[in-house]
Amino acid sequence: MRAENHNLFAALRAAFPADLDATAIETADTATPLFYTWRDLERGTAMLANLIDSLALPPASRIAVQTEKSVEALMLYLAVLRAGHVFLPLNTAYQASEIEYFIGNAEPAVVVCAGKNFGWVSKIAFVAGTKHVYTLNDDRTGTLLDRAAFHSDRHTPAVRAADDLAAILYTSGTTGRSKGAMLTHGNLLSNAQVLHQAWGWQQSDVLIHALPIFHVHGLFVASHGALLAGAKMVWFSRFDPRATAARLPQATVFMGVPTLYVRLLGEAGLTPEACKGMRLFVSGSAPLLLETFRSWQERTGHSILERYGMSETVMLTSNPYRPESARRGGTVGRPLPGVGVRVHDDQGQPLPACEIGGIEVRGPNVFKGYWRMPEKTKEEFTADGWFKTGDVGKIDAEGYVTIVGRSKDLIISGGYNVYPAEIEGYVNDMPGVAESAVIGVPHPDFGEAVVAVVVAKPGATLEGGAISAALKQQIANFKVPKQVYVVAELPRNTMGKVQKNLLREQHKGLFAR
Structure with a gap:
């Protein structure tokens, strides 16, 4: 009796539309638009999976990938699943010391990197014992594709159990070393199926994909959503607010981090008419300001659907898809x-x-x-x-x-718990404030002191003392920042999350005796 196959790729492949010659992915920012059909995805992933099979790797080998975003990079992810191995995406911003840690920790059998980084990445990989290092560039070149071209375009997906590993995602590591979250085929498929129902995915949908694919949001939530629906993707290798706004009339779904929505609000092309055919705007990976939520409603007539997830869990919660009026900003x-x-x-x-x-x-x-x-x-x-x-x-x-x-962001000042998001909410509501970050720093008397770092809106002038004075009228005194700094911008990682650890480090000596 043949075992049931729980390979995530097999489930995604089964959802491909009957017409394999229909467009699956259209590139939006190449010199000439490229159109990849569902048949292209089938053949491309088969050839890459056959290349992987030819290496005779041990079962569940890790395949580490640090490349720029491209349709071929997405195919590589699908091929790793298809071949039954474990995909390890690495942030393109990681430098040599970080890559050395990840390769040393995960011990991948294969490493794929951008051609421009081959010199230093291959050296790290070979020293760590990795036997195979390939290159993949965002212009459809590289040794990975050169080698795959010699392999068959037919491949039977490896049989995998639901509990078998599909991917390892290293957490952002704001404190201590990053940890590799082990996600199974069952983890990823169950979440994709739940979101398929919860968000009303249809084969007629068109997703604007403008997120990186080394992270849960872009790789799993967005890509799996479109693939499981058999829906077309409009593919941006990098987010461009003007070009994205111009493509909204041909799309139905957009997913972004809050920063992308703020930048789109700065585009004259963002109008109710442009968004008329859109049925879903999703935000995640960082908190969405209530002001952004309301501004989006006013400009487009749509409410952004905010959801919550983690590298360790994929998606956990979601505002309602229907009715749209049930979506609550700030939750x-x-x-x-x-x-x-x-x-x-x-x-x-x-x-x-x-x-x-x-x-x-x-x-x-x-x-x-x-x-x-x-x-x-x-x-x-x-x-x-x-x-x-x-x-x-x-x-x-x-x-x-x-x-x-x-x-870990909780501030305990004078024995009282202070939650930064609460203070940030008050600060962000003040006239002229674009955004803020509240942190705790060492204090000789209180243990920790509250400090606010604030960014002004263009053209606005802010004064730290005035912000503190206004807060004293609204919240308990122990919550009021002992110091308020006005800065040009907040430090962020590649997913748009504010790096509070850097702010804490910068201001740690503020109250030193």
């Missing part, structure tokens, strides 16, 4: 079907509605654990099997989840 919606979300205090006791505490989750989407870190894995799960996200938040009486911040 990440309700738990997705099959996903459990609860809030506990520091002693592990459940908290009532609207009380702030640590967010814990469980479900078929929750990862298998951290790569080669059994003790850390055990530490991050409760005795009854719930994953401790490290996020702090609350659930209201109607089930809507609000994220207040990360537990």
